[in-house]
Amino acid sequence: xxxxxxxxxxxxxxxxxxxxxxxxxxxxxxxxxxxxxxxxxxxxxxxxxxxxxxxxxxxxxxxxxxxxxxxxxxxxxxxxxxxxxxxxxxxxxxxxxxxxxxxxxxxxxxxxxxxxxxxxxxxxxxxxxxxxxxxxxxxxxxxxxxxxxxxxxxxxxxxxxxxxxxxxxxxxxxxxxxxxxxxxxxxxxxxxxxxxxxxxxxxxxxxxxxxxxxxxxxxxxxxxxxxxxxxxxxxxxxxxxxxxxxxxxxxxxxxxxxxxxxxxxxxxxxxxxxxxxxxxxxxxxxxxxxxxxxxxxxxxxxxxxxxxxxxxxxxxxxxxxxxxxxxxxxxxxxxxxxxxx
Numbered sequence: 357x358x359x360x361x362x363x364x365x366x367x368x369x370x371x372x373x374x375x376x377x378x379x380x381x382x383x384x385x386x387x388x389x390x391x392x393x394x395x396x397x398x399x400x401x402x403x404x405x406x407x408x409x410x411x412x413x414x415x416x417x418x419x420x421x422x423x424x425x426x427x428x429x430x431x432x433x434x435x436x437x438x439x440x441x442x443x444x445x446x447x448x449x450x451x452x453x454x455x456x457x458x459x460x461x462x463x464x465x466x467x468x469x470x471x472x473x474x475x476x477x478x479x480x481x482x483x484x485x486x487x488x489x490x491x492x493x494x495x496x497x498x499x500x501x502x503x504x505x506x507x508x509x510x511x512x513x514x515x516x517x518x519x520x521x522x523x524x525x526x527x528x529x530x531x532x533x534x535x536x537x538x539x540x541x542x543x544x545x546x547x548x549x550x551x552x553x554x555x556x557x558x559x560x561x562x563x564x565x566x567x568x569x570x571x572x573x574x575x576x577x578x579x580x581x582x583x584x585x586x587x588x589x590x591x592x593x594x595x596x597x598x599x600x601x602x603x604x605x606x607x608x609x610x611x612x613x614x615x616x617x618x619x620x621x622x623x624x625x626x627x628x629x630x631x632x633x634x635x636x637x638x639x640x641x642x643x644x645x646x647x648x649x650x651x652x653x654x655x656x657x658x659x660x661x662x663x664x665x666x667x668x669x670x671x672x673x674x675x676x677x678x679x680x681x682x683x684x685x686x687x688x689x690x691x692x693x694x695x696x697x
Contacts, residue, residue: 363686368453401678402431402435417453500550525576526554628644
């Protein structure tokens with residue numbers, strides 16, 4: 357079975373309010389890419405992935421006027437994808453949903469959120485609720501929420517096997533609105549605190565599933581990773597390390613070899629799942645932001661992870677059409693997990 361995570365930059369803008377692809381020569385939200393070009397590139401990438409299930413990050417918007425599940429299913433039909441059934445959990449106001457598309461011939465999937473409406477450390481509230489935690493050590497509880505609540509999926513395979521998926525897209529730490537260097541630092545630290553709190557919250561859900569011996573996969577875009585920025589030094593560890601449970605006993609840790617590689621390679625060759633153009637420096641920045649973490653019981657099945665990087669992966673590089681499509685489709689590249697379930 358192949359499970360993937362893929363952040364599709366502004367996927368929503370390729371669809372009209374009726375859920376149909378716009379598919380014309382108007383500009384997409386990607387730099388110098390039309391809607392038709394991005395649509396065709398995405399179709400080729402999804403066809404090449406041929407995944408049984410894809411956690412789509414920045415999925416089409418769901419709102420009173422728009423239906424993200426219908427949009428994804430229209431896209432799947434257009435390109436003849438096996439993963440043609442769509443599931444969205446708690447919607448948000450960012451026009452960037454978290455959605456699962458999957459092959460209904462292979463599995464059934466339902467949105468299955470856990471936890472109470474609110475709670476503090478140890479309570480693991482529902483992801484559309486509020487997490488109470490003292491962010492700045494002032495003896496007062498702060499209420500942390502997700503701008504994009506993680507998608508909790510109960511997956512049942514045709515064989516009868518069951519597992520849990522949690523799709524996540526954590527808030528960026530970019531200091532939006534800062535007007536000077538001091539404001540940038542204050543906002544960056546505040547955003548880092550909030551993101552770490554979200555990861556502590558997510559980690560509590562991981563602990564609950566591991567404690568119940570439930571096979572678990574946590575996947576998506578964490579906008580963070582070991583050694584990614586200087587604020588990690590201030591707080592001691594990255595968001596990814598918190599969710600993985602680095603430093604905990606082996607039976608309590610989630611496994612992702614790409615994250616482990618980053619932890620062991622503070623200098624030297626680095627893996628990446630995204631490529632952004634930095635305008636003021638006139639160069640591209642590569643970063644490892646997308647992960648597929650698995651529970652110890654799934655890791656014991658010896659799964660294979662793969663980053664579909666257009667330059668670093670030889671198969672993607674040799675297929676010039678796929679290489680070009682990966683660069684056109686999004687600023688992130690898919691990550692896949694092949695596992696025998």
